[in-house]
Amino acid sequence: METGMDENTDIGIDDRSLAREVEALLFASDTPLPAAKLAALTGAPSSRRVLEAIGALSKFYSESERGFTIVEVAGGYQLATLPEFSAVVSRLFKGRKKAKLTLPALETLAIVAYKQPIGRMQIEAIRGVNCDGVLATLIERELISISGRGDGVGKPYLYSTTKKFLEYLGLKDFGDLPNLDDLERKFALDAGPSKPLVPPPGSQTGSGGEAATGEE
Amino acid sequence: MTYQVRLIQFEGPLDLLLHLIRRDKINIYDIPISHITREYLAYIEVMQELELEVAGEFFVMAATLMRIKSQMLLPRHEGLEEEEADPREELVKNLLEYRKFKEAAHQLASKEEDRRKVFPRTAAAPVEEPEDEGFEVSLFDLLEALQSVLKNIKQQSIYHVVPDSVTVEQKIESIRATLARRSEVLFTELFLGEFAKIEIIVTFLAILEMVKLGELVARQMSHAADIWLYKPRVDPYIDANGNRHG
Numbered sequence: 258m259e260t261g262m263d264e265n266t267d268i269g270i271d272d273r274s275l276a277r278e279v280e281a282l283l284f285a286s287d288t289p290l291p292a293a294k295l296a297a298l299t300g301a302p303s304s305r306r307v308l309e310a311i312g313a314l315s316k317f318y319s320e321s322e323r324g325f326t327i328v329e330v331a332g333g334y335q336l337a338t339l340p341e342f343s344a345v346v347s348r349l350f351k352g353r354k355k356a357k358l359t360l361p362a363l364e365t366l367a368i369v370a371y372k373q374p375i376g377r378m379q380i381e382a383i384r385g386v387n388c389d390g391v392l393a394t395l396i397e398r399e400l401i402s403i404s405g406r407g408d409g410v411g412k413p414y415l416y417s418t419t420k421k422f423l424e425y426l427g428l429k430d431f432g433d434l435p436n437l438d439d440l441e442r443k444f445a446l447d448a449g450p451s452k453p454l455v456p457p458p459g460s461q462t463g464s465g466g467e468a469a470t471g472e473e
Numbered sequence: 474m475t476y477q478v479r480l481i482q483f484e485g486p487l488d489l490l491l492h493l494i495r496r497d498k499i500n501i502y503d504i505p506i507s508h509i510t511r512e513y514l515a516y517i518e519v520m521q522e523l524e525l526e527v528a529g530e531f532f533v534m535a536a537t538l539m540r541i542k543s544q545m546l547l548p549r550h551e552g553l554e555e556e557e558a559d560p561r562e563e564l565v566k567n568l569l570e571y572r573k574f575k576e577a578a579h580q581l582a583s584k585e586e587d588r589r590k591v592f593p594r595t596a597a598a599p600v601e602e603p604e605d606e607g608f609e610v611s612l613f614d615l616l617e618a619l620q621s622v623l624k625n626i627k628q629q630s631i632y633h634v635v636p637d638s639v640t641v642e643q644k645i646e647s648i649r650a651t652l653a654r655r656s657e658v659l660f661t662e663l664f665l666g667e668f669a670k671i672e673i674i675v676t677f678l679a680i681l682e683m684v685k686l687g688e689l690v691a692r693q694m695s696h697a698a699d700i701w702l703y704k705p706r707v708d709p710y711i712d713a714n715g716n717r718h719g
Contacts (some may be wrong), residue, residue, distance in 0.1 A: 281509070282595065283594070286594070287594070287595050289593075306547065325594075328591065330593075335593045335594060336593065336594040337591045337592060337593040337594065338591060338592040339591070340590040340591055342585070343590035343591070343592075346592045350592070354589070356584075357582075357585060358582070358585060359667065360484065360578060360582070360717050361484050363578035363579075363581050363585070364574055364575060364577075364578040366578070366581065367572050367574050367577035367578045369575070370577075370581075380630065381651070382567075382572060383486070383487040383567075383570055383571055383706060384485060384574075385486050385534070385567065385571065386485035386486075386487075386489040386572065387528070389531070389637055390630055392625070409502050410709070424593075425585070425588065426581060426584040426585055426588055427584060427587060427588030427591065428584065434577075435577055435580040435581070437573060440576045440577055440580075441569075441573055441574050442575075443576065444501075444572060444576070445534070446568075
């Protein structure tokens, strides 16, 4: 947690009570609390003060070797156990945890996350397979939801990710998603195109039979 | 005799093609189309021999590959070469796009893995006090609710002739019994199974009486929303004037 706090800065009495209030709120909450909300609830003068308090708490937890810390997720903060205790805590929740997402589900989720709002047809065009089942699973797990209707025949449903999606994957916000361009660059290394096969836009209106066949 | 077959599960035709491209170290930007078509068809054949259900999309792709293959065989116009689109173009675009999201999915999987090692605090939301839920309803709201109950019985148009045996006192006792079992009850719930107008009126009078006695609190989240009846938390037998009832 970067709060810009000096190592030796002793938090004042005011801040200490703010830190304790923040701690109490995080302890009682069942969802991540945004800094602005914490500020509003505590009456702290600014979100920055709340972030400082969170920083101080995190530092305190790690210095006193607690089994949990404060994590930033889905635009807010929450208390969570440390990864090193995953085995023992898993034993507590044995059989009660939902199954991991399958690869088709993750693929579909990735497409929705990057291209939202997006309709089923466009998702299927990218994956090349029917996506009815996976979409239903993702909706049931509340990771995506219908966010509107698109133009075109039948006004198809459009899907977007939910706040729970960020929570489920432990992402701070959408900026925390893997960068798509980086993914592309990663592949550029394994088979560098000597001459790009995909021509620049504008030259595609050639007389090639490709466009006329339209087999999709 | 039984034997097991392990086969890589492909999610779809694009997935299978990417697998073949990787396996045969093919440059995705310059796919040898007859080679890839041959390998692709061979794979589908194996799947069919194993009596695996081959999704329709796999056959569509097979047709696409064969179409591209035949187009590649057509002589290309020397002069127009620059402008003529490569028959593989669309397929390559699809493969690149799909590969990107497949990789993204793998990265999300590792995020998922990391997050599953961490257990957030999941305090159960505290039980809301009725006082925090909505506002107290007025007599008019109650009358409105009664009207809709009465309208309902009209629609059912069932006529019962019942002796006027139920008294307000008896009804109060029965509502008390209900609220002894549960903390709240839906206004309309108290009228379930009552078709005779007189019985509904008696029930309604019982509710009014109990509200007056302070034994019941009626609340709703918004106008026209369902009305809930709660037991108040203070001693129900003492009214606002401090007089003991019941």
